[in-house]
Amino acid sequence: MKRILLGLAAATLCSLAANAGDTVQDWDQAKAPPPPALKDVTVKAATTSFLILDIEAATCNEKGRPRCVAEVPAMAAFLKKARDAKMLVTYSNTGRGSPETIMPPLKPMEGEHVVKASVNKFRGTDLEQYLKDKKIETVIICGTTAFGASLHTATAASARGLKVIIPVDCNPGSSVYEEQAALFSMVNGPGTAANLTATRLSMIKID
Template identity: 30%
Template structure:
């Protein structure tokens, strides 16, 4: 039996309904994850360009565009368990360039930035409140990394009551295998994995 048949027989991979009040969440396209002079980063230039296009359309339509970044206080570096496992992220310190959103995303002054200490953009942040306040029904999740903070955000988004779309060409990772595996799994269980062109066309179709 094929892998696709196994998942289909289990009832996974059903299509996600799309509402009329979307929001874009751009996960951790900060310099620490996009500027390859830093060891925590990967080349996300192509993904940021496609993300910028859909963010521009969303703003023009009056829909929220929200960014997230990881930023640690110096006093947290020796006590947070995540930083024992992922020690390279100790460099993501408040006030440093690494935690600033990459200008290549086209971020605008009115775009909210939620600061987080963990993988999910929802955990310990104001993201859920911002989306609820905007009456969001469908969330488009872009960013880095696909297998880490993007996936965690997607899982929390669907558990928080949002329909979720993930444009694969707007997500970056350090290696192809975890990128592809996590896109496959998200598409089966939590979100519709699509692409930037599809998201742009859908946004353009909304009043």
């Protein structure tokens, strides 16, 4: 009897597995969820930092990421707005980058802080302490690729108790799918959902 029951259980499991199908084969059934609602945001210049992540010639170019190049003018316009409001501006480079390789409209001014790291800009850098010393409570993140530095730095910032603002028009991807997937992860993911707001650069008001 015991062997019969074990045999029936095994057959049932095999049947369920067969009916479930292969994970990858099921992916073509995926449907993109509705875009998240974009919200107006008001920030205080004194307690907010504008993070410009990896906007370098090697990572933001017409060949590899034309969507990034297209968004540079909007980033540059917001950068001027942030500087005029005396907001703290903070930069990052990739491992091979430097302040000199940052796209010309966005180059750091003397005294603006630059860190160098992989996708999580808090890891192995002084970014956390620097923002603490400056009494920063909110970060506005623009990055060269949404599912790279933007996603990972946003998650790290949220884990440190910072409020995170992600403007959709300065977090591009190599494809629309990358942008959608990264934004969905940031808006809904357990590491960021409670502290993150999706918006547009034009929807951010600085007090």
